Amino acid sequence: MSRETPHKIIHLSVRDVRFPTSLEHHGSDAMHPDPDYSAAYVVLDTDSGLRGFGLTFTLGRGTEIVVCAVQALAGLVVGKTLQEIVSDFRRFYRLLTSDGQMRWLGPEKGVIQLASAAVLNAVWDLWARAEGKPLWKLLVDMDPERIVSCVDFRYITDVLTEEEALQMLVEARRGQRQREEQMLSEGYPAYTTSCAWLGYSDQQLRERCTEALEEGWTRFKVKVGADLEDDLRRCRLIRRTIGDHNTLMIDANQRWDVGEAITWVSRLAEVKPLWIEEPTSPDDVLGHAAISKALAPLGIGVATGEQCPNRVVFKQLLQASAVQFVQIDSCRLGSVNENLAVLLMAHKFKVPVCPHAGGVGLCELVQHLILFDYICVSADLSDRMCEYVDHLHEHFANPVVIKNARYMPPRDPGYSCEMLESSVRRHQYPGGDSVGISMKK
Structure with a gap:
């Protein structure tokens, strides 16, 4: 990633996208008889024009709750550069998942973690695009030290330390x-x-x-x-x-x-x-x-x-x-x-x-x-x-x-x-323009 192009994130949008899969029983199981496969769909815009796309999967009703949670996290992302995030990705992960007030809604579980996943997926997509690689190749080409630096080992060091992972x-x-x-x-x-x-x-x-x-x-x-x-x-x-x-x-x-x-x-x-x-x-x-x-x-x-x-x-x-x-x-x-x-x-x-x-x-x-x-x-x-x-x-x-x-x-x-x-517009729920948070000029 070029140091001359830090890719400042200037806007985060999130939309509720739902597909009527329940009509033909696609996805039906013993606990979810009528799922409508859906997603909280996130787009990150940067000042360089590069965009990052992310989502988290849901089953229809309730997706609007995840959308609200994504909006609540947006202020932690907008205004940061991609370079700032990935240079200390562990720190950014903790920032997003351990906010002093929103952490109470999880911690690291449920709707707030689904929202975190959608935002982080978009950040990873943005990083891979900035490097011109599919994400798997971005990971494969990383040094082991860089991979380990992306992981939060808090709460798991009793079974896996950073040194062991490396x-x-x-x-x-x-x-x-x-x-x-x-x-x-x-x-x-x-x-x-x-x-x-x-x-x-x-x-x-x-x-x-x-x-x-x-x-x-x-x-x-x-x-x-x-x-x-x-x-x-x-x-x-x-x-x-x-x-x-x-x-x-x-x-x-x-x-x-x-x-x-x-x-x-x-x-x-x-x-x-x-x-x-x-x-x-x-x-x-x-x-x-x-x-x-x-x-x-x-x-x-x-x-x-x-x-x-x-x-x-x-x-x-x-x-x-x-x-x-x-x-x-x-x-x-x-x-x-x-x-x-x-x-x-x-x-x-x-x-x-x-x-x-x-x-x-x-x-x-x-x-x-x-x-x-x-x-x-x-x-x-x-x-x-x-x-x-x-x-x-x-x-x-x-x-x-x-x-x-x-x-x-x-x-x-x-x-x-x-x-x-075209698919997002057609299946957006309940319709209308996307909602988002932009960085103040």
């Missing part, structure tokens, strides 16, 4: 160039959730699974948790359709109590799921540990993370051996900064990372993080795959590219967050 990154540099070339040519393995939403009919399930098989998909996830006998019937149908040689996962979206989860999943063991995702409350670390212990003899792992609020809960899940698959989310945690912390902790505990994606823009975002994880942290593809959902990509300037059921690395500069202005 050593991990240094050790992973061996073979890094070869792994980058591998990703550019082969892509990162994905699994599909688009075939088996809870609201789909049996005919839809068969048709979508058959189409996916023809397109080369071998890993499938099924939504469960509303009715046990119906789950058994649907999972058997899907297992018959995809065959025993392909991988099946199940996802309850936090539907059950601990004992209920163990009983329910034990009944579903006959379809040989690799994991049960979000079996209970995302905050119940010990509950996840009990479920993991009970299901281990059945060969079924526990996966969670899409609603895990921060690095501290991830730390505890790993400490308690409560998860066998870590599912980071690019908008639930505090953007790239906090996801870096979780990737490093997961590597230390030797737990594979299989990110949550889908929604509005989550695939576009998280592909950058998982590419960085393989190239610069884990150097391992065993039991690793990234979720893919085939909705709403047409609304993005640089949509995700899937080839042979793999994420192909983005080539365009930025974090792949930019939405088409």
Whole structure:
């Protein structure tokens, strides 16, 4: 980044963008039967003309609350230069997430953290654009010291110190160039959730699974948790359709109590799921540990993370051996900064990372993080795959590219967050001009 072009942020705008996915039951699960995939969409304008784009994912009603939270944070961003922010990114992360008054609304969880993620995603997008690189490449090309400097280690030093993280990154540099070339040519393995939403009919399930098989998909996830006998019937149908040689996962979206989860999943063991995702409350670390212990003899792992609020809960899940698959989310945690912390902790505990994606823009975002994880942290593809959902990509300037059921690395500069202005205008809720805070002249 040129020192002659500091890119002062002079305006932050945020809009409420909603898509009517509930009309055809896209995204439906046991806890969210009628989601309208939505986003609080942030744009940063600078005095140089460069723009940064960011978002956080929501399900419709309530997006206006996240928009208000973004507006509340805007004063901490507007007036700063990109160079000022990234020269001490850890300090800026703490400024945004630890404001002396707004911190009370979290801290580092809930609506205020979603808003922080949207703003920080826009900052990372701006940085990558300023460097002329896709975000994953920006991260891959960083020195380990620079990467570590972006992470807030507060509250996690009992399991991962800054020195340990640095050593991990240094050790992973061996073979890094070869792994980058591998990703550019082969892509990162994905699994599909688009075939088996809870609201789909049996005919839809068969048709979508058959189409996916023809397109080369071998890993499938099924939504469960509303009715046990119906789950058994649907999972058997899907297992018959995809065959025993392909991988099946199940996802309850936090539907059950601990004992209920163990009983329910034990009944579903006959379809040989690799994991049960979000079996209970995302905050119940010990509950996840009990479920993991009970299901281990059945060969079924526990996966969670899409609603895990921060690095501290991830730390505890790993400490308690409560998860066998870590599912980071690019908008639930505090953007790239906090996801870096979780990737490093997961590597230390030797737990594979299989990110949550889908929604509005989550695939576009998280592909950058998982590419960085393989190239610069884990150097391992065993039991690793990234979720893919085939909705709403047409609304993005640089949509995700899937080839042979793999994420192909983005080539365009930025974090792949930019939405088409025509789509934003069409789906803005409730309509009208964007709201924003500008720097006073």
